[in-house]
Amino acid sequence: MKKGRNILVVILILSFLVCIAPISYALPKSATQQDKVQLLSELKVFTGYNGDYRLNDKLSRSEAAALAVRMLGKEMYVLTNAAEYSKTPFPDVDASLWYAPYVGYCTKEGILSGNTDGKYNPNDFITEKAFLKIILGVLGYEINKDYTWVNLYKKAFEAGLVTEISYIVKEDDNANFTRGDAVNIMYNALALNSKNTRKALFYKLIDEGLLTPAKAAELGLIEDEKITEIEELLVFDQNNITIVFNEDIKAIDKIKIYQVNNESKELAFGIEKMQGNYVMLKTEKQTPGMEYTVEVHKVKDLYENVQEALYTAFIGFMQQTVESDFFRIQKIEPVNEKTIKLFFTHPVNINSENPLYYTISDDNNTFASGDKDQLVIKTVTSEDHCVLLSLKSGTFTEGEQYRVEISGNMTSAYSVRLNDGEGDEMAFTAVAGAVDGFKVLEVIPYENDTILLSFNKEVNPFLAQQIFNYYVTDKDLKPIAIESATVEGQGLRIGEVVYLKLEKKLQKNEKYYVTINNLNDVTKQEYITERTYSFIADYGSVDSLDIVDITPIDKQTIDVYFSNMLDPITAGNINYYTISLRNGSATVYPKGVLYDTNIHPYKVTLFFNNNDFEVKREYDLKVSFEMKDYLGNKAGTTLKERFNASDVEKANPNIEELKPISTNAVKLVFDKPLSFTQTNYLPGNYTLEYNYQGINIKKAPLSVLYINAKTIILLFDELEYDTPYILRVNTIVDFSGTAYKVTGEGTNYKEFKLEKQEP
Known part of the structure; x- marks a missing residue:
């Protein structure tokens, strides 16, 4: 029976070990007791008497308190x-004796407690x-929280203070x-x-x-296996960069920054801050798009390890x-060795295709210019804020920096000049x-x-929509x-896909041919001429046009959402919409229809008289x-959808934004279509007011430009920076034709001020 009990104990022990997470020691497990004593002595935790550590002697409870404090x-x-900690709750701890503050500190920290009789017995052996x-x-x-007195040995084994399985x-x-x-227990504790x-x-x-940390590494407490490396370099603006290392850094001997392939052209800088694993540098103005090399010499980590030289770029x-609210170059996206995309902050039109406005420079020298017939510029169908600029001959060199300069005479679709007539420029890397x-x-x-x-x-788009092509x-x-x-x-392939609508249906799985007679790309530089392509008519089914939703906005306005973009002509046909009262004989027809893809490509807004519903x-x-x-596909059947008439009164149109x-x-x-x-x-419908040296000045815009049903541009002779203006509107006519005399406080005017734009 006893043998069976021993086997059960062994099984339980092995099962317990499977559940214990492996303990990692920074200190060598093969250290001799002399090695352990030497380490604890170096750390001034364990002291002897004239070189005698009395390892075979028993340890007093007072000495144990001192060892805990030193650990x-x-x-x-x-x-x-000492005056504070020498006062202990134990009557047998004399406040005047050397060990009193050690006992007092450990007691306050909950590290030790006395016996059941309320005494500490400092001179007893522990x-x-x-x-x-x-x-x-x-x-x-903490005892009675993390472990109990009964399972203390087991907890000590789990923690790693003792290593013999019998515990x-x-x-x-x-x-x-x-x-x-x-000594053995304290040595183990150091690495836990x-x-x-x-x-x-x-x-x-x-x-x-x-x-x-250096001494800790020397004593074997820290194993610094990490080799210092530059993890990343962050560029925040023209004058601030930060070098980030893969570990904390103690010192750097030298940093050098220079242009790639030209070490003589150094970039001056100063160290703003060095903390933890990063160094912040303030540089002189960097050349936009220029590639720089960074050398960092003699990088010392917290363990005194030194990397002689590290490089990044x-x-x-x-x-x-x-x-910007002004007409500016927003960004440049290089496409290939001959072409870049230029994005602007305003919509652009054919005015931006004038090559005479454009010059490309390379290292302060003219690389290509429109006035020498070296550039082709075309607006991009898919993006109304973008033009495509291509070289007629030659190519950009990969990695080289170029600068596009555009004349201030170029105007946006809003009829304002580029950068207020000053022109604009931006660099890019080919x-x-x-x-x-x-x-x-x-x-x-x-x-x-x-x-x-x-x-x-x-x-x-012009040639692509001619059926004879x-x-x-x-x-x-x-x-x-x-x-x-x-x-x-619509979608991601705007301008890159053409649909040919045929007058007769294709026979399923039959072979057909399509020939492109003459078609060029948007830049008009490349052509497809008399090329024939074959295909098999293995077409699938396509969802037919349908009404997705109806949203009554108010008593006189309804938004109708369709499943696809619409043909503008049929979408705007007022005779295509009929509304009838359910379970009644009343029929209502809209007085106005608005379909504008710039507002919403799937939405038609219907306008009615006040008492129609x-x-x-x-x-x-x-x-x-x-x-x-x-695409010209008919709905084929009458589209129907039910809705509940709104009880909301029609609101006056208001200025949603003035800029x-x-x-x-x-x-x-x-906020509503006009x-x-x-x-x-x-122009007389709008009045601009401002004060000049105590004189109230009023003026009307020179012209009013229609952009879409919700957006108009007012063009004046001149606006001054930082001058408070008031723009007043006399009458607004909404899309249904209802005129609103704007008279209410705060509704017929907007205050604004022209502020300087960032360069």
Whole structure:
């Protein structure tokens, strides 16, 4: 029976070991006791008498308290505050004796406690269990919370203070506990993590200034296996960079920054701050787009390890995106060795295609200019704020920095000059990549009567929509008439896809041919001429046009959302919309229809008279089967959707946003669409007021420019910086034709001030 019990104990012990997380020691496990004593002596934790450490002698309870204080690096603190800590709750601890402050400190920190009789018995010899309790307290563990007196040995084994497996089931205390035994426990404790800090105990000695990281590494407490490296270099602006290392740094001997391939051109700098693992540098103004090399010499980490030289590089700060209310270059995106994209803060139009406005410089020398017929500039269909600039001959050199300069005479779609007439410039770094010739990527039977042509570049929209530029035949080369050609106007492939709508349906899985007679890309530099492509009519089904939602805005306005973009002509046909009262005979027709892709490509807004609807009654909207999507596909059936009439009164249109966009122009955005009538676009409808030397000045805009149903531009002779202005509006006519005399306090005017823009 006894043998069976022993086997059970072994099984339980092995099961317990499986559940214990492996303990990592920074100190060598093979150290002799002399090695351990030497280390603890170096740390001034364990002291002897004239070289005699009396390892076989027993340890007193008073000495144990002193060892605990030294393990925490608090001895100087305790002795400095001896008057406070010498007063203990134990009647047998004389406040005048050397050990009193040690006992007092450990008691206040909850590291030790007295016996059941309320005494500490400082001169008694400490038992093994009692000493382990003290060191567990040093590590932050609390009795009756993290362990009990009964399972103390087991906790000591789990923590790593003792390593013999027998401690898992050990119960009897050891009254013959020696100073040598204490050395073994304290040695193990040094490398164990404190419960509260999750850092090895010896770091408390470092934190208290009793041990340097270098000395800790020398003593074998720290194994610095990390090789110092530059982790990253952050460029914040033209004058500030930060070098980030993979570990904390103590010192750097020298830093040098210079242009790549030209070491003589150094970038001057000063060290602003060195802390932890980073160094902040303030440089002189960096050349935008210039590549710089950074050398960092003799980098010393916290363990005194030195890296002789580290290298990294960075690109001189370039303003990636300019944000401005004025007409400015916003950013530049290199496309390939011949082409870049220029983005602006305002929409652009054909005015931006004038090559005479553009010059490209390379290292202060003219690289290419429009006045020498070296550049081609075209607006981009997919992005109304963008132009594509291409070199007619030659290429950009990869990695080289170039600067685009544009004349201030160029105007935006808002009719204001670039950078208020000052012109603008921006640098970019050229990229590699040969120009991919203009070509068809694929021909897809989109529907049974529609062919999709996918191109690798944006097409010239004028030629792309001319049906005579295409020729479609069946397998027997019999021609099939083309009804329409439409350039993609939504999604990620705007301008790169053309849909050919046929007058007859394709036969499923039959072979067909499509020929492109003459088509060029948006830059008009590359052509596809008389190229024929074959395809199999394995078309699938495409969702037909439908009404997705109806949102009554107020008693007189309804928003209708469709499943696709619409054909503008049919979408704007007022006769295609009919509304009838459910379970009634009343029929209502809109007085106005608005479809503007700039406002919402899937939405039609319908306008009605004030008393056309009965509040909260149900109505049915019917949209004609003749309604077409933007590809020319008819709905085919009458579209129907039900809604409840709104009880909200129609609100007056208000100015949603007023923004000065130059020294002679103001942009107005309204919260509701306006009618394209003389009243809204008459300069006399708007008055600008300001005060000049006590004189109240009034003036009207020179002209009013229509952008869309919600946006207009007011052009003045001149606006002054930092002058308070008031813009007053007399009458506003909404899209339904209702005129509103704007008279209410705060509703017929907006205050603004023209502020200087960042350069």
